[in-house]
Amino acid sequence: MTPDINSTQPGETSRSGRHSEHFVAEISDTPLRAVDTVKEDAAPLSLWGEAWKNLRKQPLFLISAFLILLVAAVSLFPGLFSPINPSTEACQLADSNGPAIAGHPLGFTKQGCDVYARMIFGAQASVTVGLFTTIGVLLIGGIMGAIAGYYGGWVDAVLARINDIFFALPLILGAIVLMQLPFFRANRTPWTLVVILVVFGWPQIARITRGAVIEVRNADFVTAARSLGVSKFGALVRHVMPNSLAPIIVVATISLGTFIVAEATLSFLGIGLPPSVMSWGNDIQAAQSSLRSNPLPLLYPAIALSITVLSFIMLGDALRDALDPKARKR
Amino acid sequence: MNESINVRDAGSGAQRPLLEIKDLAITFATSNGDVNAVRNAHLTIMPGETVAIVGESGSGKSTTALAAIGLLPSNGRVSEGTIFFDGEDIAHASEKRMIELRGNSIGMVPQDPMSNLNPVWKIGYQVKETLKANGLPSGPDDVTKVLTEAGLPDAARRAKQYPHEFSGGMRQRALIAIGLSCQPRLLIADEPTSALDVTVQRQILDHLDSMTAELGTAVLLITHDLGLAAERADKVVVMYRGQVVESGPSLELLQNPQHPYTQRLVNSAPSLASRRIQVAKDQGLESSEVLTPDVINTDASKSADILQIENLTKVFKLRSGLGRSTDFTAVDDVSFAIKRGTTTAIVGESGSGKSTVAQMVLNLLKPTSGKIIFDGVDTSTLNSKETFAFRRRVQPIFQDPYGSLDPMYSIFRTIEEPLRVHKIGTAASREKKVRELLDQVSLPQSTMQRYPNELSGGQRQRVAIARALALDPEVIICDEAVSALDVLVQAQVLNLLAELQSRLGLTYLFITHDLAVVRQIADHVCVMEQGKLVETGSTDSVFDSPQQDYTKALLNAIPGGKLMLPPEVA
Numbered sequence: 085m086t087p088d089i090n091s092t093q094p095g096e097t098s099r100s101g102r103h104s105e106h107f108v109a110e111i112s113d114t115p116l117r118a119v120d121t122v123k124e125d126a127a128p129l130s131l132w133g134e135a136w137k138n139l140r141k142q143p144l145f146l147i148s149a150f151l152i153l154l155v156a157a158v159s160l161f162p163g164l165f166s167p168i169n170p171s172t173e174a175c176q177l178a179d180s181n182g183p184a185i186a187g188h189p190l191g192f193t194k195q196g197c198d199v200y201a202r203m204i205f206g207a208q209a210s211v212t213v214g215l216f217t218t219i220g221v222l223l224i225g226g227i228m229g230a231i232a233g234y235y236g237g238w239v240d241a242v243l244a245r246i247n248d249i250f251f252a253l254p255l256i257l258g259a260i261v262l263m264q265l266p267f268f269r270a271n272r273t274p275w276t277l278v279v280i281l282v283v284f285g286w287p288q289i290a291r292i293t294r295g296a297v298i299e300v301r302n303a304d305f306v307t308a309a310r311s312l313g314v315s316k317f318g319a320l321v322r323h324v325m326p327n328s329l330a331p332i333i334v335v336a337t338i339s340l341g342t343f344i345v346a347e348a349t350l351s352f353l354g355i356g357l358p359p360s361v362m363s364w365g366n367d368i369q370a371a372q373s374s375l376r377s378n379p380l381p382l383l384y385p386a387i388a389l390s391i392t393v394l395s396f397i398m399l400g401d402a403l404r405d406a407l408d409p410k411a412r413k414r
Numbered sequence: 415m416n417e418s419i420n421v422r423d424a425g426s427g428a429q430r431p432l433l434e435i436k437d438l439a440i441t442f443a444t445s446n447g448d449v450n451a452v453r454n455a456h457l458t459i460m461p462g463e464t465v466a467i468v469g470e471s472g473s474g475k476s477t478t479a480l481a482a483i484g485l486l487p488s489n490g491r492v493s494e495g496t497i498f499f500d501g502e503d504i505a506h507a508s509e510k511r512m513i514e515l516r517g518n519s520i521g522m523v524p525q526d527p528m529s530n531l532n533p534v535w536k537i538g539y540q541v542k543e544t545l546k547a548n549g550l551p552s553g554p555d556d557v558t559k560v561l562t563e564a565g566l567p568d569a570a571r572r573a574k575q576y577p578h579e580f581s582g583g584m585r586q587r588a589l590i591a592i593g594l595s596c597q598p599r600l601l602i603a604d605e606p607t608s609a610l611d612v613t614v615q616r617q618i619l620d621h622l623d624s625m626t627a628e629l630g631t632a633v634l635l636i637t638h639d640l641g642l643a644a645e646r647a648d649k650v651v652v653m654y655r656g657q658v659v660e661s662g663p664s665l666e667l668l669q670n671p672q673h674p675y676t677q678r679l680v681n682s683a684p685s686l687a688s689r690r691i692q693v694a695k696d697q698g699l700e701s702s703e704v705l706t707p708d709v710i711n712t713d714a715s716k717s718a719d720i721l722q723i724e725n726l727t728k729v730f731k732l733r734s735g736l737g738r739s740t741d742f743t744a745v746d747d748v749s750f751a752i753k754r755g756t757t758t759a760i761v762g763e764s765g766s767g768k769s770t771v772a773q774m775v776l777n778l779l780k781p782t783s784g785k786i787i788f789d790g791v792d793t794s795t796l797n798s799k800e801t802f803a804f805r806r807r808v809q810p811i812f813q814d815p816y817g818s819l820d821p822m823y824s825i826f827r828t829i830e831e832p833l834r835v836h837k838i839g840t841a842a843s844r845e846k847k848v849r850e851l852l853d854q855v856s857l858p859q860s861t862m863q864r865y866p867n868e869l870s871g872g873q874r875q876r877v878a879i880a881r882a883l884a885l886d887p888e889v890i891i892c893d894e895a896v897s898a899l900d901v902l903v904q905a906q907v908l909n910l911l912a913e914l915q916s917r918l919g920l921t922y923l924f925i926t927h928d929l930a931v932v933r934q935i936a937d938h939v940c941v942m943e944q945g946k947l948v949e950t951g952s953t954d955s956v957f958d959s960p961q962q963d964y965t966k967a968l969l970n971a972i973p974g975g976k977l978m979l980p981p982e983v984a
Contacts, residue, residue, distance in 0.1 A: 106662030108672040113454075114659045116674050119902045120872040128863040131821050304818035308881070311776050312832040313805040326822045 135406040145402035151395035158204055159211040168201040170362065193367075193381040194374045202367055203384050209363035210389070212274050213281070214344035214396075218336050220282035221289050221343075226332060228286065229293025234301055234320050243290075251287040255346060256353075258284045263355040272358045277350065281343055292335045296328035303327070330407035334400050341396030348389055364389045432500055432600055432632050433459040433482060439494035440477055440486065451477045451490065452656045459632050461599065464623075466635040466643035466664070468679070469653035470900035475636050476525075478653070479602050481505070482634070483520050484512035499600070517548040521598035521631075523622075525605040527585035531577040537561070537588050538573030541595055548596040564591030565621045582764075583614035590622060597629055604636045611763035611927065612971035619646060619973075638901060640683040641930075642973035644668050652676050682905030720889060720921050721752040721775065726784035728770050744770045746945040747784070752938075754888075757915065757922040759932040759953075761968070762942035771942075772893045772925045776810055777801060788889075806836060809882035813894035815874035819866040825852075825877055826862040832884045851880040855910060872903035876910065883914070889921045896931060908935055929972050933957060941965050 129137070139145045158165055167187075175197035182192035190199040232243035259280050262268055268276050300306065301324060309319045350356030351365025352372075359366055364385040371382035440452040452474040459465045467475040480486050482497055484504060497505040499520065504512065516522075524530040532540060538557045545552035545560070554573070561569035564587045577585060586606060593601055603622065607615035623646065626633050637643050643650050644664045651661040652675065660673040671677045728745040745767040752758045762768045773779040775786055777793050786793045788804065796804055812818040819828055829848045833839060839847065849859050855876040866874055875895065882890055892911070896904045912935060914920060924936055932939055932953065939956045941949040941964065949962045960966045 106666055106670075106672070107658070107660065109454075109657060109659045111674065114654060114657045114673070114675070116678070117655075119678075119906055120870055122858055122861050122864075122869065122873060128824070128865065129868060130824065130865045131867060134867065304812040304814055305820040307778065308810065308812060308818050308878070309820070309831065311778060311805060311808075311810050312881075312885075313802050313835050314831070318835075323820050323822075327820065 139402060139406040142402050142405070144398050145406070148395040148398035148402060151391060152399060155207060155211060155392050155395070159207040162205045162208060166198075166201040166204040168198050170197055170201045170205055190384050191378075191380055193371060194378070195370070199381050199384050202362055203364070203388050206362045206364045206367055206385060207388065207392075209274050209357055209361050210344050210347055210365070210392070213277050213347040213357075214340050216275075216278045217281040217285060217343040218340045220278060221285045221339070222332070222336055224282060225286035225289030226293050229290035230297050230320065230325060230328070232290070233294035233297030234324060236298075240294075244294075247287045247290050250284060251291075253284060255281070255284045256349065259346075259350055260353070260355055263350075272356075274357060274361065277347060277356055281346055285339065285343065288339065289332065289335060293328060293332055296331050297324055300324045300327045331404075334404040334407065337403055338397050338400035341393035341400075344389065344396075345393055430501055431458045431498070432461045432463075433457070433634070434498040435478065435482065435495070436498075437495035438478065438481065438492065438497065438505075440474070440481055440490055441493040442487070442490045444489065450493075450656060452481075455495070455653070455656075455658050457651055457658070457661070459600065459634060462630045462632055463649065464626070464633040464635060464647045465649045465651060466637055466647035467651045467653055468637055468640050468643045470638060470902065472655075473653040474656040475653050476604055479604055479634055479636050482600075483516060483522055483602055484509075485522075517544060517596045517598065519599050521593040521596065521601045523586075523589050523593040523601065523603040523606045526609055527582050527589055528609065530589055531580075531585055533577050536574055536576055537580065541573070541588070541592055544592050544595050550596055560595045561588065561591050563625065564588065564594065565617075566591065582610050583618060586610060586614075586618055587621070590618070590625075594625060594629070594631070598631060600632045600634065601626060602634045602636070605638070606635075607642075608638070612929070612973075613763065613967050615973070616971040639973055640668070640679055640901070645973050652679065678902060682902050718753050719751040720754045720789055721923070722785075722787040723751065723771075723775070724749050724785045724787065726771065726774060726786065727782050728767070728774060728779070729782045743945050745774070745781075748940075748942070748945075748947045749784075750938075750940050750947065750950055752889075752921060752923060754921055755915070755919045756937040757924055757935055758938040758940065759924040759926060759936035760940045760942055761926060761929055761932055763927060763968075765944070766942040767945040768925045768927075768942050769893055772810070772891050772923065775923060776808060776891055777804060802836075806885045807887050808889045808891065809885065809887040811875070811878050811882050811890060811892045811895040813897055815871040815878065815898060816866075818878050819874055821866050823866075824862070825864050825866070825869075828866070828877060829881050829884055832881060836885060838885075847884065848880075851883055854883065854914065855880045870903070872899050872907060875899065875907055879907075879910065879914070883918075886918075887920070889923065891923045891925070893925045894927070895924070897926065897928060904931070911935065929968055941968070 163169065175193070175195045177196045180192065180194055180196045182188075182196070184191040188198050188200065190203070193199055193202070228243055228247070232240040232247075262280050262283070263272075268280070297320075306319050306323050309323050310316070314322065347356055347363065348365030348368065351363050352369045354369065356365055357363045359370075367385040368382055368389075371378075371385070375382055435455055435457040438452055438455040439450060442449045442451050455474070455478050457465065457467070457478070467478065469475040477486070477490070481490075481492055482499070482504075484507070486492070492505045495505065496503055499515065504515065507515075531537070535543075538554070538561075541557045541560055542552045545556060550556070554570075557573050558569045561573055566572050566584060566587050572580075572584075577588075580588065586609075590606070593603075606622070607618050610618065619642075622633070625631075633647075635643065635647055640650075644667075647664050649661065650664040650667050652659050652667070652673070654675045660667060660671065660676045667676065668680055671680045726745055726748045727743065730742045730744055731739040732742050748767075748771060750758070760768045760771060770779065774781050775793075777786075777796070781794065788808065793804060823831070826845075826848055829851055830844050833844045833847060838844070848862060852859050852861055857873065857876055857880070861869070861873075861877075866877070869877065878895075895911075896907050899907060908931065911922065915922065922935070924932070926932060936953045939949075939951060939953050940947055941956070941962070943964050949956060949960065949965045951961075956965060957969065960969055
């Protein structure tokens with residue numbers, strides 16, 4: 085046979101001199117399949133489709149999605165949930181700190197306003213600020229981060245330092261300072277608050293985007309696209325950005341909740357929304373003075389705020405599990 | 415003391431197997447219910463014997479081995495059958511008993527040397543930890559001795575280094591040292607060398623062989639490479655889809671494979687093959703005559719060499735501290751030419767600069783000096799519009815089938831993209847073209863609506879080929895295009911490439927570390943070592959009479975390359 089193999093002389097004898105038999109499985113038990121066939125029975129499933137399939141079954145997602153839909157409905161159509169419109173119906177001082185009675189399920193504030201109605205109508209301002217701040221942060225932070233990560237070099241160095249400067253400023257401190265500017269003092273609306281929160285909020289998204297883009301930038305499919313003739317910017321828009329979206333969406337969802345908290349914090353400190361605008365932060369601030377005698381007017385907007393924020397954070401968690409299978413729990 | 419008992423056992427003719435696996439079934443609990451990863455597996459290892467499990471990825475070979483050392487993932491369990499280690503049932507042994515056995519009696523060398531050493535501890539500490547855990551003397555001298563035995567030069571100094579200071583081969587030696595440090599009676603080696611270059615692989619395996627022979631250690635070797643298994647093991651067990659389909663003495667199994675799967679495996683094992691894939695030419699088809707390279711050369715007015723590479727050099731600047739940099743010459747004065755319609759392979763080990771050459775030929779990287787002349791034009795002189803046109807004619811296929819397709823794009827969009835970018839045809843004609851391309855790479859047309867995550871590695875690679883073919887290119891650059899694929903799938907893709915070449919008259923530049931693949935597909939070979947071209951020539955001349963020592967070493971290192979098989983099998 086083969087003179088080459090002498091160190092391990094298999095066949096009839098093994099190294100230790102024992103006989104080993106040649107076993108062949110029954111072919112009927114171990115049927116052969118064609119090499120590498122495509123499954124044609126199952127429906128095609130994109131990455132997003134697969135994420136949705138996972139998400140649908142998660143209780144965390146279902147609960148948070150239900151709560152978010154509820155909050156959205158309340159802030160869009162508050163009239164459906166409360167027959168009383170606190171901005172048109174004047175509060176009766178006679179009802180000051182009154183207990184819950186029929187038609188007024190959560191009682192009255194110190195000013196004699198209906199707590200339930202104010203809670204319902206206050207949702208709009210909070211959610212508006214949270215939502216639009218997130219959109220603004222995504223646009224500015226996303227673009228800055230993508231450009232920095234994709235082009236690298238001095239562009240990245242400059243943008244990263246700008247990013248660091250804004251990152252170093254605490255949001256609340258920065259907001260307090262900016263709110264003292266004459267322009268912002270004169271126009272205190274939810275929109276000025278959005279601008280201020282965007283100014284201090286974008287660096288976080290920029291960092292996440294930069295990291296995600298750098299990870300995808302060197303993927304083979306980007307090189308493949310470039311060698312097909314796709315331009316450098318084209319590859320960023322068509323291939324790199326869509327593949328970096330998942331972590332950005334997760335962080336954006338979670339920070340939507342924190343922006344709502346920031347709005348409430350600023351309003352509570354008296355530098356956010358003006359008292360004329362109904363918001364949870366303002367209501368908490370107004371109820372604070374009678375905390376010991378009548379804590380309920382403070383409690384209810386605080387609960388509404390917590391549930392809203394919690395549901396966005398839970399949604400972010402669920403999205404992360406669905407979009408990043410590696411992080412998924414077993 | 416264990417050994418003395420062992421010797422007496424063997425001497426008394428008790429013939430008790432060291433490891434005996436009977437009717438083993440392993441079940442994984444997943445979110446989609448229970449999955450049977452292994453069924454009816456059986457396997458016997460006698461003391462001192464080397465047994466190899468061969469199979470493709472997902473065949474259950476690693477799972478079986480992990481069950482033998484009691485390290486199944488937490489969602490997996492032995493649902494049926496028994497595992498006897500020296501007469502003791504360990505399939506249902508307590509965790510405490512398994513901890514006693516591990517290291518002392520059963521050692522393990524894991525697959526990936528890059529991730530299996532803890533980067534924050536010194537090598538010496540990691541060896542010491544193993545010795546200590548098994549109650550052996552663990553002074554610095556013992557550690558050095560263990561590392562020296564594993565073939566690590568200057569072990570006393572090396573023991574004080576961290577894993578990142580070690581090369582891949584040295585890390586694997588350290589892992590072997592750890593695996594064998596307690597002189598176990600059974601060593602499980604899970605693809606111990608699949609991440610290493612062939613010459614290093616050979617050294618490591620030779621060393622493992624001599625060490626285990628000396629200590630009388632039995633080895634359970636897990637590999638996807640039939641040639642390697644046949645060369646190193648006394649017995650081979652072939653697994654397919656979770657079942658043992660055939661087992662027996664290695665040479666007999668290779669020469670006389672009974673099960674159709676084994677036959678398939680033997681037929682397509684690249685390390686055992688000895689000649690180029692001949693497609694149409696062999697079968698005497700009419701089309702082949704039109705498309706053989708010389709015919710094209712005569713009827714085309716273009717020059718015979720489609721690609722000429724002259725004195726190509728690439729120097730990278732490595733940063734070494736503030737403002738300073740050192741030069742690293744990745745490609746050093748490389749020249750060769752490729753004839754139209756032929757396949758040229760660039761072979762080399764990691765770090766030889768072969769992929770850098772490919773990147774420069776694709777015009778993705780600028781050469782430091784030298785010229786790349788494509789069809790009579792120096793590619794470095796092309797303006798952006800000409801580069802765009804050049805991209806149509808030269809297309810790449812990359813190594814990693816999981817990375818080269820955009821996961822967000824459906825297969826249709828992936829293959830259509832080059833057509834859309836180059837504004838070719840209407841939506842309807844593009845769809846027709848995509849269907850044709852899928853036919854060409856033998857994927858069903860319904861694959862169009864699917865996404866990369868639903869396809870296997872081989873299927874993705876075929877999609878990548880279809881995408882590369884979409885613009886009717888003349889040259890395709892395959893950068894390790896089949897290295898990540900299982901043997902059978904690899905053979906399938908290589909056949910497809912050969913067939914496409916003879917049908918479409920394509921020119922291939924094939925970058926690979928695997929000489930066995932070169933033998934199957936290339937007409938010409940360029941061997942690279944550390945940025946330099948050391949040998950060029952036709953495949954047959956390089957394989958039959960290599961001139962350089964380096965080429966000889968590479969050829970000798972092909973596992974199973976020396977096993978001569980009867981012609982009807984090979």
